[in-house]
Amino acid sequence: MYDFTPMIDSITGYLNGVFTPFWAGLISMVMLGVVLLTVYAVLGLYLVFAERKICARMQNRLGPNRVGPFGLFQTIADLIKLLLKELIFIKNADNFLFNIAPFIVIIASIMAIGSIPFAKGLQAIDLNIGVLYILAISSMGVIGILIAGWASNSKYSVIGAMRSGAQVISYELSVGLALLCIIVYAGSMQFSEIIASQEDGWWIFKGHIPAFIAFVIYLIAGTAETNRGPFDLAEAESELTAGFHTEYSGIKFAFFFLAEYMNMFVIAAIATTLFLGGWLPFHLFQWAGFNHVMDYIPPVFWFFAKTAFVIYLMMWFKWTFPRLRIDQLLALEWKYLLPINLINLILISFLTLMQWHF
Amino acid sequence: MESYALLTFFLTAVVLVGGAIIFSHFVAPHIPGIVKSEPYECGIPTEGPTWIQFHVGYYLFAIIYLIFDVETVFIYPWAVVMREIGLTAFFEILIFFTVLGLGLLYAWKKKALIWE
Numbered sequence: 001m002y003d004f005t006p007m008i009d010s011i012t013g014y015l016n017g018v019f020t021p022f023w024a025g026l027i028s029m030v031m032l033g034v035v036l037l038t039v040y041a042v043l044g045l046y047l048v049f050a051e052r053k054i055c056a057r058m059q060n061r062l063g064p065n066r067v068g069p070f071g072l073f074q075t076i077a078d079l080i081k082l083l084l085k086e087l088i089f090i091k092n093a094d095n096f097l098f099n100i101a102p103f104i105v106i107i108a109s110i111m112a113i114g115s116i117p118f119a120k121g122l123q124a125i126d127l128n129i130g131v132l133y134i135l136a137i138s139s140m141g142v143i144g145i146l147i148a149g150w151a152s153n154s155k156y157s158v159i160g161a162m163r164s165g166a167q168v169i170s171y172e173l174s175v176g177l178a179l180l181c182i183i184v185y186a187g188s189m190q191f192s193e194i195i196a197s198q199e200d201g202w203w204i205f206k207g208h209i210p211a212f213i214a215f216v217i218y219l220i221a222g223t224a225e226t227n228r229g230p231f232d233l234a235e236a237e238s239e240l241t242a243g244f245h246t247e248y249s250g251i252k253f254a255f256f257f258l259a260e261y262m263n264m265f266v267i268a269a270i271a272t273t274l275f276l277g278g279w280l281p282f283h284l285f286q287w288a289g290f291n292h293v294m295d296y297i298p299p300v301f302w303f304f305a306k307t308a309f310v311i312y313l314m315m316w317f318k319w320t321f322p323r324l325r326i327d328q329l330l331a332l333e334w335k336y337l338l339p340i341n342l343i344n345l346i347l348i349s350f351l352t353l354m355q356w357h358f
Numbered sequence: 359m360e361s362y363a364l365l366t367f368f369l370t371a372v373v374l375v376g377g378a379i380i381f382s383h384f385v386a387p388h389i390p391g392i393v394k395s396e397p398y399e400c401g402i403p404t405e406g407p408t409w410i411q412f413h414v415g416y417y418l419f420a421i422i423y424l425i426f427d428v429e430t431v432f433i434y435p436w437a438v439v440m441r442e443i444g445l446t447a448f449f450e451i452l453i454f455f456t457v458l459g460l461g462l463l464y465a466w467k468k469k470a471l472i473w474e
Contacts, residue, residue: 025362029362029363029365029366029369032363032366033366033369033370033373036366036367036370037370037373037374040374083378083381083382083385083386084382084385084386085382085386086386086387086388086389087379087382087383087386087388088394088395089390089395090395090396090397091395091396091397092397093397099379102375102379103371103372103375103376106371106374106375107367107368107371107372107375110367110370110371110374111364111367111368111371114363114364114366114367124363124366124367125363125364132434150409152397153397153408153409154397154398154399154404154408155397155399155404155408156398156399158408158409158412162412162413162416165416165420166415166416166419166420169419169420169423169427170419170423172423172427173423173426173427173430176427176430177430177433180430180433180434180437183434183437183438184437184440184441187438187439187440187441187442188438189434189438241398246398247397247398250382250386251378251379251382252379254378255375255378326473327472327473330419330471330473331471331472331473334422334462334465334466334471335466335471338426338462339459339462342455342458342459345433345451345455346451346452346455349440349447349448349451350448352440352441353444353445353448
């Protein structure tokens, strides 16, 4: 198994040996920031590209294929174009709130991505309340969305923001309860410990059917939380033009777009970590030969492969299901997902009590 | 170290957004116009104030959410120690969920979950 802890330790040790503690801390902070920014930007750009390619394939088109090989540089070209576009100021808008909204949305998604374990030791911060932290931080994004809609002084934006608020807070419950199922199984909220508890099998396999139900509920609620897919009422383009970010232009619009994709990545990464074993390789019972071959594939690759699988599922939902109405959306959460989730949690605690999971 | 990492995340986000917006101010054109700064409403002149009192349905759902979310927060510490405590914890959560389910049934019967 590849372990990144010695690498991180040797870098910190070198910095502490050469500089005073203050400068060593500052340099490691800057390094962490640069790495985080690079990962964030690259992931964001290529998720947008992947979405455009996949959606094109599902609609029997080719998608972007002009800029670079297979259109790989299309999103970079788009970013440069958006940087060069005018930032329009809206008459009578609340300028302070209008400008602060993209900050809140991006801060929420970057702080959430920082605590995701990419591989053993390759995690910026391993909090003992990791799951709770990610839930708390990623739900801050909705404040940015509400502020953006409210400050824009446009009716489309206000309606979009209100819908988004009602939707995100409703589905937040299901996300929390679905994750609680795995916390009961693992007995910890720390990501490293949850992954360590899956060494002999991922929770989705060894947690029986309740774990699978929790996974499905988490996927539905997670898709709704990112305002995507069949739940994109907040920006339903056929009725609200663009919802809460109608009035945003240029690079500010790009940040809302980027944050949406990164939130999707965070949702997929949490699903990977809690249900699909994080960066652990796929093992088949006691079949030593197969397991050894799987161990040779690096953990970072496993993590991204599983995350990509979940992201692909979410894109598949978006481009094949019709959009729900707001009453259907709220009924789905409060009349189906929430009661099922409560019963599921009782079932899981019963299974844990009886030690019936593998 | 952990609090420094959190501070780094925060500063990274601020630098990313702030830097890009400031950069955009320098390179992007800036040509204000009366029509351009109007709120976009598909070309029709905007009418009436935007900041009005909104549909009460959202308020109802926010209240129900608040109740359930606070109760979810109570479940977190329970979930971590469930395995150690065992049978007592299981019966306690049964009682807790009964009360919670009654609350949901009450809201359901009162038609608070129907969108009008």
